[in-house]
Amino acid sequence: MLSLTTVLLGSGLILRANAFVLPFRSPTSCCSLLNAEFNGDPEPKVFSNTPLQATEYESLSTYWTPAARLNPTCIFTPTNTQDVARAVKLFTRKNCQFAIRSGGHSYNPGWAGITDGVLISLYGLNTISYDPIHGLASIGAGNRWTDVYGALLEHNVTVLGGRNSDLGVGGYLTGGGISYYSNDRGWATDNIFSVEIVLADGKVITASRHEHKELFRCIKGGSNNYGVITKFVLETVDASKPFNAFAIGFPATSNNDFISHAYEYCTNGSDADPKSHIIFAASISKVDGFANGILGSYSDVFDAANPAPVLRPFFDGTVPGNAPGFLSANGTIKVATDLLSIVQAPGTRYAMGTFSVYADIQLFHTLRGIWEEETTEELKDKPGFMTEFAFQPIGEKWLAASAAKGGNSFGITSPLVMVWLQPRWDSALDDAMMVEYTDRVRVRCEQAAKAAGKFARFRHLNYGGRNQRNEIIPSFGAANVLRMQLNKLHYDPLNVFGRLVPGGFKIPGF
Numbered sequence: 001m002l003s004l005t006t007v008l009l010g011s012g013l014i015l016r017a018n019a020f021v022l023p024f025r026s027p028t029s030c031c032s033l034l035n036a037e038f039n040g041d042p043e044p045k046v047f048s049n050t051p052l053q054a055t056e057y058e059s060l061s062t063y064w065t066p067a068a069r070l071n072p073t074c075i076f077t078p079t080n081t082q083d084v085a086r087a088v089k090l091f092t093r094k095n096c097q098f099a100i101r102s103g104g105h106s107y108n109p110g111w112a113g114i115t116d117g118v119l120i121s122l123y124g125l126n127t128i129s130y131d132p133i134h135g136l137a138s139i140g141a142g143n144r145w146t147d148v149y150g151a152l153l154e155h156n157v158t159v160l161g162g163r164n165s166d167l168g169v170g171g172y173l174t175g176g177g178i179s180y181y182s183n184d185r186g187w188a189t190d191n192i193f194s195v196e197i198v199l200a201d202g203k204v205i206t207a208s209r210h211e212h213k214e215l216f217r218c219i220k221g222g223s224n225n226y227g228v229i230t231k232f233v234l235e236t237v238d239a240s241k242p243f244n245a246f247a248i249g250f251p252a253t254s255n256n257d258f259i260s261h262a263y264e265y266c267t268n269g270s271d272a273d274p275k276s277h278i279i280f281a282a283s284i285s286k287v288d289g290f291a292n293g294i295l296g297s298y299s300d301v302f303d304a305a306n307p308a309p310v311l312r313p314f315f316d317g318t319v320p321g322n323a324p325g326f327l328s329a330n331g332t333i334k335v336a337t338d339l340l341s342i343v344q345a346p347g348t349r350y351a352m353g354t355f356s357v358y359a360d361i362q363l364f365h366t367l368r369g370i371w372e373e374e375t376t377e378e379l380k381d382k383p384g385f386m387t388e389f390a391f392q393p394i395g396e397k398w399l400a401a402s403a404a405k406g407g408n409s410f411g412i413t414s415p416l417v418m419v420w421l422q423p424r425w426d427s428a429l430d431d432a433m434m435v436e437y438t439d440r441v442r443v444r445c446e447q448a449a450k451a452a453g454k455f456a457r458f459r460h461l462n463y464g465g466r467n468q469r470n471e472i473i474p475s476f477g478a479a480n481v482l483r484m485q486l487n488k489l490h491y492d493p494l495n496v497f498g499r500l501v502p503g504g505f506k507i508p509g510f
């Protein structure tokens with residue numbers, strides 16, 4: 001198959017797909033056509049920023065971070081798959097640019113938004129049902145995890161979803177998805193049983209391990225490159241056992257112990273007890289200075305006085321720190337993730353950057369040193385400034401669980417540690433400075449990891465920053481990129497989801 005792809009690429013088919021460039025129709029005309037198409041529907045589905053619709057338009061325009069907000073010409077709010085199919089067919093025929101948004105948690109302006117074009121806001125695709133015979137949950141692509149967790153817990157089951165329950169289903173699942181259950185069950189995207197997807201010509205198909213198998217694999221990491229996914233059918237997890245999540249702070253004086261035990265967990269702990277899950281973070285701000293912290297979970301009965309061995313060093317004073325704060329103590333995943341969504345409330349400006357390394361204690365120190373060095377007093381003085389830098393392991397069991405479910409697009413062959421950094425600040429005037437800072441730290445860290453021989457190619461799409469647009473999908477490796485390109489040619493030959501949907505992480509050549 002790869003040689004066929006090479007032939008297709010060599011023959012310039014990709015170039016031809018992109019060469020089909022009629023001028024885009026004016027966005028105002030696209031919105032008028034859309035209005036005419038849905039005029040007969042009982043409820044209005046197209047909203048513009050006019051005096052009559054300003055309230056609806058404004059409430060549909062909120063994003064988790066205002067740094068990602070753009071003002072589309074109009075916003076389309078489908079309530080079922082056929083609405084999406086009619087709209088996409090119209091956009092393709094009339095050459096209208098558009099954007100696709102599920103929960104709007106992307107950090108990057110234009111990824112789930114657009115200025116001159118139509119925004120499809122999927123929030124009305126909010127059905128949730130459970131099939132107890134097959135153990136599958138069917139989830140509309142506009143849901144947020146809080147509603148999904150709530151509805152499924154009534155059946156004593158849950159699914160792999162966001163650690164913050166306010167995240168949308170669509171972006172999270174198509175980008176990978178790190179879940180509290182990932183050490184045991186792999187990426188959330190690998191726990192998809194099937195998707196319903198609207199293709200560029202408006203055709204609706206189902207992709208799964210049994211139908212449109214290659215497309216199904218490409219969607220796992222394919223973001224918005226193949227179509228609009230309207231429904232996910234997900235494998236479920238027994239939720240009859242209690243779920244625990246906790247956050248613990250450790251002072252800068254614990255640095256060496258913190259890093260050593262982070263290394264130990266990244267290399268052994270997540271595999272030794274995959275019911276556990278830990279993110280190792282550090283933060284710097286003017287007011288609070290430097291602090292280490294973990295956000296962790298345990299998906300079984302938990303006793304803080306006698307925790308599972310892999311968690312013990314963080315609870316028994318081996319790494320000297322504060323008393324744990326519980327997001328859920330022998331409770332449910334919904335309680336834990338709802339609480340985190342309050343802690344990580346929407347409304348603040350953020351940027352993001354990510355890369356991956358192979359675990360190494362010295363490198364962990366070096367990377368954090370670069371981040372500290374680049375976090376200058378000038379930055380710390382900016383209103384609302386805080387910066388976080390985190391390590392998150394992907395172990396053998398995670399990778400094995402993903403592979404056992406048919407694989408994905410990511411091309412990860414051995415355990416690694418994802419690294420992300422995330423500054424936050426108050427003023428739009430500081431946006432450019434913060435993005436530059438994020439990129440500077442990331443690039444220097446990548447150079448240091450390369451120099452140490454510990455750089456890992458993979459970058460998690462869900463954590464990609466705006467200036468990593470051309471790095472994320474290429475980081476999946478040549479064979480995966482080729483598979484994605486071949487399927488792109490087959491399922492979106494006119495490159496509608498590249499040309500007409502300009503935002504997001506795109507497949508090279510499209």
Ligand SMILES: Cc1cc2nc3c(=O)[nH]c(=O)nc-3n(C[C@H](O)[C@H](O)[C@H](O)COP(=O)(O)OP(=O)(O)OC[C@H]3O[C@@H](n4cnc5c(N)ncnc54)[C@H](O)[C@@H]3O)c2cc1C
Pocket residue numbers: 064099100101102103104105106107111112122141162163164167168169170171172173174175176177178179223224225227228229230344462463503504505
């Ligand atoms: C506070 C916070 C916590 C986070 N925690 C986690 C975490 O625990 N684990 C993790 O893996 N990630 C996490 N992330 C990252 C998060 O997964 C991504 O931001 C993800 O894109 C959010 O999904 P969404 O539906 O809200 O995205 P949106 O912003 O709506 O969309 C993101 C991208 O996906 C595309 N897209 C969305 N829906 C569809 C669809 N139905 N069909 C086709 N394309 C679509 C959009 O066009 C866009 O390019 C977190 C982010 C934040 C801000």
